[in-house]
Amino acid sequence: MSLAIFDLDNTLLADDSDYLWGQFLVDQGIVDNDYYESSNLKFYNQYKQGSLDIVEFLNFSLKPLAENDTNQLYKWRSQFIQDVITPILLKPAFELIAKHKERGDTLLVITATNRFVTEPIVNLYGIDNLLATTPEFIEGKYTGSYNGIPCFQEGKVKLLEDWLKNSTENMHGSWFYSDSHNDLPLLKLVDNPVAVDPDEKLTDFAETNNWPIISLRQGICPSEHFHK
Numbered sequence: 001m002s003l004a005i006f007d008l009d010n011t012l013l014a015d016d017s018d019y020l021w022g023q024f025l026v027d028q029g030i031v032d033n034d035y036y037e038s039s040n041l042k043f044y045n046q047y048k049q050g051s052l053d054i055v056e057f058l059n060f061s062l063k064p065l066a067e068n069d070t071n072q073l074y075k076w077r078s079q080f081i082q083d084v085i086t087p088i089l090l091k092p093a094f095e096l097i098a099k100h101k102e103r104g105d106t107l108l109v110i111t112a113t114n115r116f117v118t119e120p121i122v123n124l125y126g127i128d129n130l131l132a133t134t135p136e137f138i139e140g141k142y143t144g145s146y147n148g149i150p151c152f153q154e155g156k157v158k159l160l161e162d163w164l165k166n167s168t169e170n171m172h173g174s175w176f177y178s179d180s181h182n183d184l185p186l187l188k189l190v191d192n193p194v195a196v197d198p199d200e201k202l203t204d205f206a207e208t209n210n211w212p213i214i215s216l217r218q219g220i221c222p223s224e225h226f227h228k
Contacts, residue, residue, distance in 0.1 A: 001103065001104040001105055001106070002103075002105050002106075002172065002173035002174055002175060002191075002192075003105065003106050003108060003169045003170070003171065003173075003174045003175070004100040004105040004106065004107050004108070004174075004175045004177075005108045005109075005110055005160070005174065005175060005176040005177070005186070005190065006097075006107070006108070006109050006110070006127070006176075006177045006178075007109075007110065007111060007176075007177060007178035007179060007180065007183055007196075008109050008111040008113060008118055008121065008122070009111065009112075009113055009179075010179040010180065010197065011093075011177055011178055011179045011180075011196045011197070011216070012090060012093040012097075012109070012125060012177075012216070013085070013088050013089065013090065013093075013121070014088040014089075014090055014217060015088045016044065016113075017085060017113050017117050017118060017121060018044075018061065018112070018113040018114070018117060019040060019041075019044045020080075020084050020085070021061075021080060021084075021113075021117045022036065022037075022040035022061065023037070023040065024076075024080045024083075024084055025064055025076075026040070028076065030064060030068070030076065031064055039060055043056075043057045043060065043061075047180075047182065048180075048199065050181060050182060050201070052152075052182075054112070054150045054152045054153075054155075055150065058114075058133065058146055058150060059144075061114065062114065062135050062142070062144050062145065062146060063144050065116060065135055065142035065144060066141070066142050066143055066144030067144075070140060070141055070142065073116075073142070077116070077117070077120065078120075080117075081120050081121065081124075085121055085124075086124075089124060089125075090216045090217065092215075092216040092217075092218070093125065093216045094125065094126075096177075096216065097125055097126065097127065100175070101126075105175075106129070106169050107127045107128070107129060108127070108129040108130070108131065108160075108163075109122045109125075109127050109129070109130050109131070109132075110130075110131040110132070110151060110156050110159070110160060110186070111130075111131070111132050111151060112132075112133060112150065112151050112152040112155075112156070112182075113132060113133070114132060114133045114134070114135050114146070115130065115132040115133065115134050115135065116135050116142070118130065118132050119132070129163075131151055131156070131159045131160060131163055132151050133146055133150045133151045133152070134146055134147045134148060135147075152182070153182050153183075153185055154185045156183065156185065156186045157185050157186050157189060160186065171189065171190065171191070172191070173191050173192070174189075174190040174191050174192065175190060175191070175192040175193075175194065176189075176190040176192070176193055176194065177194045177196045178193075178194075178195070178196060178198075178202070179195070179196050179197050179198050179199060179202065180198070180199055180202060181198075181199055181201035181202040181205065183202075184202070184205065187202075187211075193206075193211050193212075194211065194212045194213075194214060195211055195212065195213045195214070196213075196214055196215070196216055197214075197215050197216060197217055198213060
């Protein structure tokens with residue numbers, strides 16, 4: 001029994017929920033269309049390039065939470081999950097999750113995308129543990145700020161270390177599945193790093209270090225890497 005950690009966007013999902021949430025806000029006319037769409041795309045490209053200023057992005061992406069009624073936000077989120085997220089859930093991801101559950105592993109999603117967006121998605125995959133950037137919520141309203149440190153790059157490692165201190169879990173035999181070179185700090189930390197439909201930089205690193213490279217976008221869930 002080990003800790004099995006999963007990135008979410010473009011790993012368990014066939015797209016990026018953070019970017020898609022921004023596009024949903026644009027499509028619904030909730031935010032200024034031209035400014036928000038262009039900024040959303042700019043930040044997404046910076047993320048893919050590895051140059052994202054996470055604090056600048058969070059100031060941008062969490063602002064709509066502070067500008068709208070909380071109950072209305074939850075209604076929009078439900079629509080977003082149904083209309084946008086459900087179609088990009090991956091059957092092979094469910095199969096991979098099931099394999100780890102059969103092994104008796106503890107499952108954890110760790111994602112830079114904020115908890116408001118990701119918590120219901122992780123619930124759909126039947127995973128109980130989530131580490132994500134946490135929007136600040138005071139007296140029934142989101143403030144537009146966030147608690148603690150962003151769950152991004154080295155921040156994922158720090159938040160995982162803090163989580164482990166309050167858990168019976170440890171890193172012995174641990175797994176981490178990710179598509180992004182932004183997750184190299186955590187991928188290097190686990191015993192079983194797995195590149196999932198990886199970006200070019202992660203593909204190169206994985207090939208150089210003989211890490212497994214799998215796809216959850218194809219037919220069935222690969223299982224040959226379950227050798228430990």
